[in-house]
Amino acid sequence: MLAALVIVFRETMEAGLVIGIVLAATKGISGRGFWVSAGILGGVLGASLVAAFTHEISHALAGMGQEVFSAAVLSLAVVMLVGHNVWMSRHGREMAAKMKAVGADVVAGKCSFMALAVVVGVSVLREGSEVVLFLYGISLTGGHGAAPMFIGGAGGIALGGGMAALLYLGLLRIPTRHLFKVTGMLLSLLAAGMAAQAAAFLQQAQVVTILTRSIWNTSALLSQHSIPGQALHTLIGYTDKPNGLQLIVYAATLMVIYILMRLFGKSAPSPQMA
Amino acid sequence: MRRRFFLFALALLIAAPAAAHAGAPDHYTLVLKDGTFSPPALTLPANAKIKLIVKNETAVPAEFESSDLDREQVVAAHDFITVYLGPLDPGVYNYFNDFNRKMTGKITVK
Numbered sequence: 165m166l167a168a169l170v171i172v173f174r175e176t177m178e179a180g181l182v183i184g185i186v187l188a189a190t191k192g193i194s195g196r197g198f199w200v201s202a203g204i205l206g207g208v209l210g211a212s213l214v215a216a217f218t219h220e221i222s223h224a225l226a227g228m229g230q231e232v233f234s235a236a237v238l239s240l241a242v243v244m245l246v247g248h249n250v251w252m253s254r255h256g257r258e259m260a261a262k263m264k265a266v267g268a269d270v271v272a273g274k275c276s277f278m279a280l281a282v283v284v285g286v287s288v289l290r291e292g293s294e295v296v297l298f299l300y301g302i303s304l305t306g307g308h309g310a311a312p313m314f315i316g317g318a319g320g321i322a323l324g325g326g327m328a329a330l331l332y333l334g335l336l337r338i339p340t341r342h343l344f345k346v347t348g349m350l351l352s353l354l355a356a357g358m359a360a361q362a363a364a365f366l367q368q369a370q371v372v373t374i375l376t377r378s379i380w381n382t383s384a385l386l387s388q389h390s391i392p393g394q395a396l397h398t399l400i401g402y403t404d405k406p407n408g409l410q411l412i413v414y415a416a417t418l419m420v421i422y423i424l425m426r427l428f429g430k431s432a433p434s435p436q437m438a
Numbered sequence: 439m440r441r442r443f444f445l446f447a448l449a450l451l452i453a454a455p456a457a458a459h460a461g462a463p464d465h466y467t468l469v470l471k472d473g474t475f476s477p478p479a480l481t482l483p484a485n486a487k488i489k490l491i492v493k494n495e496t497a498v499p500a501e502f503e504s505s506d507l508d509r510e511q512v513v514a515a516h517d518f519i520t521v522y523l524g525p526l527d528p529g530v531y532n533y534f535n536d537f538n539r540k541m542t543g544k545i546t547v548k
Contacts, residue, residue, distance in 0.1 A: 171536065218499065218514040227520030230511055294501060297512055298537050301498035304515075368509070370522050389505040405508060 176324025184331030207288025357401020
């Protein structure tokens, strides 16, 4: 039971952290509950489909289907995160001031929150497909061991949800006028980490074969596969043995976000809010 | 012209086997069955590209995972996956089945 709890918790924690950030980043936006729920639901459905087609995906693209699929969905999430941040660089201040969808740009705003729903969906899908396969495996072995394993699994999902709640409530303690700045930074780091991970998957698939040597190794200090290491991996893209390409892609993603936010962000004089 | 062609063909003949050797990575297989990986201790050459086939001969899905190798990939029941590794530094690399952590094994690279 405990084993099942730990395995499922590890998988749901990542999605939980992403949901926590997204909820904080959309604080006060009408309809966000709908979008986040849609993201989770879509992710669960997608995860079940991916689990059902594990064989097909594994053998697609000369055996590199899993890696390329992971790289593709991560890249999609990165694009969505960049888009959201750029939109926020225009409207974040108004939102902080009014705490609701900004009048004239409701439609654009909706797109931006749909983008975050996609990010939630991708996170749930990636980790969820493993949970589905794991629980499916338990149901196959069946017998008396299955019920406690399922209880453990449910506990793991609840703990993952708890992580989401904890991060969300923690972020809400940040004063509103700073909140969107902080969530914007968190979403940028999330995007950079996901982009670096996508690059690593392309290397694993032999699509990219350059810069594969790890540059440093901090696994003795903080293993990426420990629970805190895994949480940091999700939040800021912590990797204990990053290779050259991962580092370059990470830095480039942050730079692109910064430049785009500068280019498209309104440079209106900042109204001082009390 | 003809001589140049001949020299080019000769160069190809010499280079081709070397290129083929560099291009096609060595093949290795790990089999998951009866609650364990076999062989439990696999030895791989250092600084070479390796194609590792992980076969799951059990009736339930498994996940080939290794923090040392930085790999995490599900394998459906009665199915296999292809994992490209390397070039690897000499050392011992541990791995396990994430869906049943009692199933572990190690790869020695030298």
